[in-house]
Amino acid sequence: MAVPSQCIVPRTFILKPGMVLFLGGLGRVDYIKGQNSCWLSVVASNQLPVHISRLERAEELYAKHAGKTTLLGVPTGGAERMQQFPALEPHDVEVDGLGPREAAADIQLFSAGWVAVTAAATEKMLFRVHTPAGTTPGLRRPPLLPYIVTLKGERIRKTPAYKALKPEAPAEVKRPRR
Numbered sequence: 221m222a223v224p225s226q227c228i229v230p231r232t233f234i235l236k237p238g239m240v241l242f243l244g245g246l247g248r249v250d251y252i253k254g255q256n257s258c259w260l261s262v263v264a265s266n267q268l269p270v271h272i273s274r275l276e277r278a279e280e281l282y283a284k285h286a287g288k289t290t291l292l293g294v295p296t297g298g299a300e301r302m303q304q305f306p307a308l309e310p311h312d313v314e315v316d317g318l319g320p321r322e323a324a325a326d327i328q329l330f331s332a333g334w335v336a337v338t339a340a341a342t343e344k345m346l347f348r349v350h351t352p353a354g355t356t357p358g359l360r361r362p363p364l365l366p367y368i369v370t371l372k373g374e375r376i377r378k379t380p381a382y383k384a385l386k387p388e389a390p391a392e393v394k395r396p397r398r
Contacts, residue, residue: 228333230365232261232372232382233272239380240278242271245286246352247329248308250275253346256339261323261368264333272380282308306353313359317343323366328358338369 233241236257241249243264251258252275262270269292273281285291287305317339318324326334327349339345349357373383 228263229266229384230261230263230336230368230371231270231384232259232369233270233380234259234375234382235272235380238275240273240275241335242269242273242278242282242292243329243332243335244268244270245282245292245305246332247357248278248282248350249327249335250278250310250348250350251345252312252348254339254343256343258317258337258339258343258345259320259369259372261336261338261372262333263326263336263365263368264329268332306355308350309353310348310350311357313347313349313357315339315345315347315359317341317345321367321370323363323368324361326358326360326363328360330355330358334358334360334364336363336365336368 234257235241235251237251237254239251241260243262249260269290271291282292313327315325315337319341320338323336323338326336327347328334329349329351331352337345351357371385373385375382
């Protein structure tokens, strides 16, 4: 599920301070400090579940679902597998927004993909990124796809998610006759 088997379609979510984005059970991004909402665009396998929760429920949710249910998807294998899986360790990351149409940075979760962070130009944010022990999240500035947030569709009502815009197939190329 963590290895892409088809074209990756970015998934965008809006988070307020105090919210958490789970990238399966492989990583977690906590929005710890900021004044306003920000957009997180996930670039990872389309099969890897993304789940949004409140910060106060995050530990309980991970303990209850990681490796045991389909909510977080991976790792799989139940309680035995989770005993072997490295515990998630926190790392603090600071990001300053560049504006609502341009990502300021990519938070790299090397085992799963990356999350592009987009926020208002005056926004100063603190994220706590949880990755498996022995790995450290990266911070890529400038981001690989600075305008990725513009690829989101309409907001899905009563959720923090946006509809994914699937890439259009290229028009048939007409070749000159010889």
